[in-house]
Amino acid sequence: MQDLSVSQLAAGLDRGEFSSEELTRHFLHRMQAHRELNAFITEMEEPAILQARRADQRIKEKKHGPLTGIPLAHKDIFCMDGTKTSCGSRMLDNFVAPYDATVVRKLEQAGCVVLGKTNMDEFAMGSSNENSYFGPVKNPWNPGHVPGGSSGGSAAAVAARLVPLATGTDTGGSIRQPAAFCGITGLKPTYGRVSRYGMIAYASSLDQAGPLAKSAHDCAYLLQAMAGFDARDSTCMDEPVPAYTQVLDEPLQGRVIGIPDEYFGTGLRPEVKDIMARAIAWAEGQGCIVQPIRLPNTELAIPAYYVIATAECSSNLSRFDGIRFGHRCQAPKDLHDLYRRSRSEGFGTEVKRRIMIGTYALSTGYYDAYYLKAQQIRRLISTDFSKAFETVDFILGPTAPEPAFKIGEKTDDPVTMYLSDIYTISVNLAGLPAVSVPCGMHEGLPVGMQLIGNYLTEGRLLNFAHQYQLATDWHRQCPPGCMQGSHGE
Amino acid sequence: MSISLEEILSISHLARLHIDEEQAGQYAADLSKILAWVQQMNQVDTRGVVPMAHPLDVVQRLREDEVTETDQREKFQTVAPRTDRGLYLVPKVIE
Numbered sequence: 001m002q003d004l005s006v007s008q009l010a011a012g013l014d015r016g017e018f019s020s021e022e023l024t025r026h027f028l029h030r031m032q033a034h035r036e037l038n039a040f041i042t043e044m045e046e047p048a049i050l051q052a053r054r055a056d057q058r059i060k061e062k063k064h065g066p067l068t069g070i071p072l073a074h075k076d077i078f079c080m081d082g083t084k085t086s087c088g089s090r091m092l093d094n095f096v097a098p099y100d101a102t103v104v105r106k107l108e109q110a111g112c113v114v115l116g117k118t119n120m121d122e123f124a125m126g127s128s129n130e131n132s133y134f135g136p137v138k139n140p141w142n143p144g145h146v147p148g149g150s151s152g153g154s155a156a157a158v159a160a161r162l163v164p165l166a167t168g169t170d171t172g173g174s175i176r177q178p179a180a181f182c183g184i185t186g187l188k189p190t191y192g193r194v195s196r197y198g199m200i201a202y203a204s205s206l207d208q209a210g211p212l213a214k215s216a217h218d219c220a221y222l223l224q225a226m227a228g229f230d231a232r233d234s235t236c237m238d239e240p241v242p243a244y245t246q247v248l249d250e251p252l253q254g255r256v257i258g259i260p261d262e263y264f265g266t267g268l269r270p271e272v273k274d275i276m277a278r279a280i281a282w283a284e285g286q287g288c289i290v291q292p293i294r295l296p297n298t299e300l301a302i303p304a305y306y307v308i309a310t311a312e313c314s315s316n317l318s319r320f321d322g323i324r325f326g327h328r329c330q331a332p333k334d335l336h337d338l339y340r341r342s343r344s345e346g347f348g349t350e351v352k353r354r355i356m357i358g359t360y361a362l363s364t365g366y367y368d369a370y371y372l373k374a375q376q377i378r379r380l381i382s383t384d385f386s387k388a389f390e391t392v393d394f395i396l397g398p399t400a401p402e403p404a405f406k407i408g409e410k411t412d413d414p415v416t417m418y419l420s421d422i423y424t425i426s427v428n429l430a431g432l433p434a435v436s437v438p439c440g441m442h443e444g445l446p447v448g449m450q451l452i453g454n455y456l457t458e459g460r461l462l463n464f465a466h467q468y469q470l471a472t473d474w475h476r477q478c479p480p481g482c483m484q485g486s487h488g489e
Numbered sequence: 490m491s492i493s494l495e496e497i498l499s500i501s502h503l504a505r506l507h508i509d510e511e512q513a514g515q516y517a518a519d520l521s522k523i524l525a526w527v528q529q530m531n532q533v534d535t536r537g538v539v540p541m542a543h544p545l546d547v548v549q550r551l552r553e554d555e556v557t558e559t560d561q562r563e564k565f566q567t568v569a570p571r572t573d574r575g576l577y578l579v580p581k582v583i584e
Contacts (some may be wrong), residue, residue: 098564171549205542235543318505322568340506340507352508360505370527375540376535376538376539414522415522
């Protein structure tokens, strides 16, 4: 049951082969049987059963849609009314959200059954999930390795078949990199495609929510339900949401794919490069026209990102003051002491480091040298992409320079950790959509390819990914430790 | 690029973070390293490049001036560490 696609699950519900309650219990059981992965911060067994019963009622009354009764997990960055929403932080360990994020509300209206809230790097700051106050998530393919981050809990949960669908957010690669590390499909939509209302802010000009699932086809269903205009997010696009599942079967013949030199340089592991070569050869076999392109400012994307994102985070995280919500220190001696100790106790090391960098970059005398300079580099990076998209439909390359690294391998050196996002970060700076698709394995760990498109081309990205998945079975691979069927089979 | 201990303490004050002298050394080392690495941005001449603050060229939307939110103060204050009769309590500010 856990290997079925969303459309197969929906068909099974429709035909009465199983109920949403049975489906939900099956996945809840798997979630509980794989707690060693630490993929969830909050399990929601009771509310899930109630939601499933409501879904079954809707199905019976024929008032259902394609996602009604399908289990789902939310990254613990999305506020959910009445549910703990921790953002992976001690700061919000005691925070029960008083309202729903728009994404949460939309998926509830679609009839999804929420099984729980997934683990993540604290405030979405990290590439390995080692920065969570609730402990690291294990990669289901090898528990000694990281699942990627920051949406590591969502990616691990989908890869281990603990849930068919999960939401994530991507500020510098936080959907695509964990999707690649865990062997699943993850899409970062165009900036503004999905509402950010109720999604705890890290770097607001970069943050974007998106779907994680086993396949592009499943992602299409989830994105369809997540996307759309929301008056409560002033940066949300007022553009119609296309029927993503309807465009997946278009032939790829004649699509022009750009291969950026800069994504195949010295930092890329040779084994990953070979796997990419096979994916590119497949695209040529489909009649795609493959041509080299240049994205000359790629290397500068990471430094520019770490100025812009930290500047925005130092401002966004100033709301955590120990007064209105979140952690408050014991016996503050005055207001200043209350702020300083509440924040120091509530935030972890990496979050504090980023707040410090951002505060420095925005401080008097340094603003032009750091923040303004980074914004100018951002313009150059965005221009590189718009020039490339004058001649190509897609840009294809690896999602990450290597497969999932070992837990603890990069924690001592922040800069080395930051470099693992080299191929994903520039996409956020430009605000473009991109999808990561599993395309090979190396030493028992998955490798992902990243396909980047022009603004609002999510449908075309999913079309390419779906065609690739019709021809390959990398997305069907299941981690060996998670294959056993369980209760309900 | 080297950040001094004094600078770390001054930034931590601006950021309202408590960093003791022992940790300050580690922060100084980390931040110095990160900022030195960030300096590679200076390899590029960006004179005349218009800074990009945001991926979309959008202007703030306007809406009718009507009430859209209801009063939920009590609900919102249930997550506050300390409140009293609708007010947030903090340590004494004025003697």
